[in-house]
Structures are given as C-alpha cells and as structure tokens.
Amino acid sequence: MLLALLPAQALSNNHSPDQICHLRGSWAATIMSARQAGLPLSGQLHLEKAPGAGTRDEILAAYEHPRFSTTPMQQRAVEDYRNEVELRCFKNQ
Structure with a gap:
C-alpha cells in the first residue's frame, strides 16, 4: 500500500x-521547516510532487502542529515531525 503512495520517480x-x-x-523535515518559518500552507502544496515526497x-x-518562536523548539518540531513520518513509513513497509 505504501508504495502506491510514493512518487514514480522515487520508485524508478x-x-x-x-x-x-x-x-x-x-521531505517531512522540509515541510515542517517551512511551517516553522511561517511560510503559507498554500505555497507548500506543490511539494507533494517532489521526489520522495509524502502526501497532501x-x-x-x-x-x-504549532509554530514555535524559539529556534530550539522549532528544530525540535522539525525533528519530531520527520520521525513521525519516517515511523509511519517504516511501519507500512
């Protein structure tokens, strides 16, 4: 099931x-970094087409997830979200 969600380029x-x-x-770290930087959601939706991308x-x-004001908390949010996405991916293999 997971492989059906992945972009063809990553599989090819x-x-x-x-x-x-x-x-x-x-990819998840990139998305959460954008979130923590305050970039608008509408500007991130195109990233679902990137190689190795996750889903919309x-x-x-x-x-x-909340947006934090301090750099250490922003970095923690990025790390946590990356791990959340990777955990789900590995469990679905």
Missing part, C-alpha cells in the same frame, strides 16, 4: 524501501 530510481522512508523523512495529508498535518 531503484530506491530500497528504507531509502524511500529516508527520503520521506527529509502529510503537508496538511504539518500545518496542524
């Missing part, structure tokens, strides 16, 4: 399932 590059989950985690629902979920 012969990535292993573990590599795909790593790509998804990197994962972009929306990132924006449901």
